[in-house]
Amino acid sequence: MTDLRKRLARILLDKSYMEGEVTLTSGKKSDYYFDCKQTALHAEGSYLIGKLFLELLKDYDIDGVGGMTLGADPLVSSVTVTSFAEGRPLPGFIVRKKPKGHGTNQYLEGMANFEQGAKVVLLEDVVTTGGTLIKACERVRDAGLEIAGVVCVLDREEGGRENLKNAGLELTSIFTRRELLEEGKA
Numbered sequence: 001m002t003d004l005r006k007r008l009a010r011i012l013l014d015k016s017y018m019e020g021e022v023t024l025t026s027g028k029k030s031d032y033y034f035d036c037k038q039t040a041l042h043a044e045g046s047y048l049i050g051k052l053f054l055e056l057l058k059d060y061d062i063d064g065v066g067g068m069t070l071g072a073d074p075l076v077s078s079v080t081v082t083s084f085a086e087g088r089p090l091p092g093f094i095v096r097k098k099p100k101g102h103g104t105n106q107y108l109e110g111m112a113n114f115e116q117g118a119k120v121v122l123l124e125d126v127v128t129t130g131g132t133l134i135k136a137c138e139r140v141r142d143a144g145l146e147i148a149g150v151v152c153v154l155d156r157e158e159g160g161r162e163n164l165k166n167a168g169l170e171l172t173s174i175f176t177r178r179e180l181l182e183e184g185k186a
């Protein structure tokens with residue numbers, strides 16, 4: 001797994017890291033940004049994310065994974081495909097930012113693969129304040145699922161872990177920002 005982490009760190013730093021002033025989802029300003037989708041939609045990046053998330057999930061007794069669109073969409077697919085290939089099939093679901101508005105008018109997509117009370121882990125690409133994950137968790141609980149954990153590719157170490165803890169959620173990450181920069185150097 002060390003080798004996989006190193007390879008993922010290189011792709012993240014190469015494809016996803018950018019410097020320059022940006023406004024974040026929370027409205028905060030930052031002088032750097034991780035566009036994680038560039039890595040999650042890269043062939044090897046997608047493979048590595050699936051493998052490393054599954055490794056983080058190996059001790060979780062869960063029925064599936066999900067996450068808030070759009071960042072989590074490719075992550076959910078990576079994990080479902082990899083889980084099948086590795087003999088531990090985990091279905092996935094996606095949480096919409098707004099209810100569909102017509103047809104089923106639902107927030108969650110993919111629910112035919114889940115029963116009420118199913119235990120799930122929510123996936124996230126980048127955590128800054130944790131606000132997106134907290135909102136996703138509310139919607140998932142409202143739909144009758146149980147949250148067994150929250151995991152992300154990158155924890156920017158800007159208070160998200162603490163905010164999630166205050167909301168009763170323990171964050172696990174493939175990388176903290178510090179770890180990513182260390183791994184990328186070595």
Ligand SMILES: O=P(O)(O)OC[C@H]1O[C@H](OP(=O)(O)OP(=O)(O)O)[C@H](O)[C@@H]1O
Pocket residue numbers: 025026068069070071072124125126127128129130131132133160
């Ligand atoms: O921890 P937070 O402060 O909530 O910030 C992190 C969120 O911000 C980004 O999503 P964005 O809102 O840009 O939406 P997108 O994935 O639809 O592009 C990212 O994908 C996370 O979901």
Ligand SMILES: O=C(O)c1cc(=O)[nH]c(=O)[nH]1
Pocket residue numbers: 023024025026032033034035036126127128129156
């Ligand atoms: O906080 C955010 O909105 C955010 C930060 C970041 O580095 N990457 C991202 O996709 N969102």
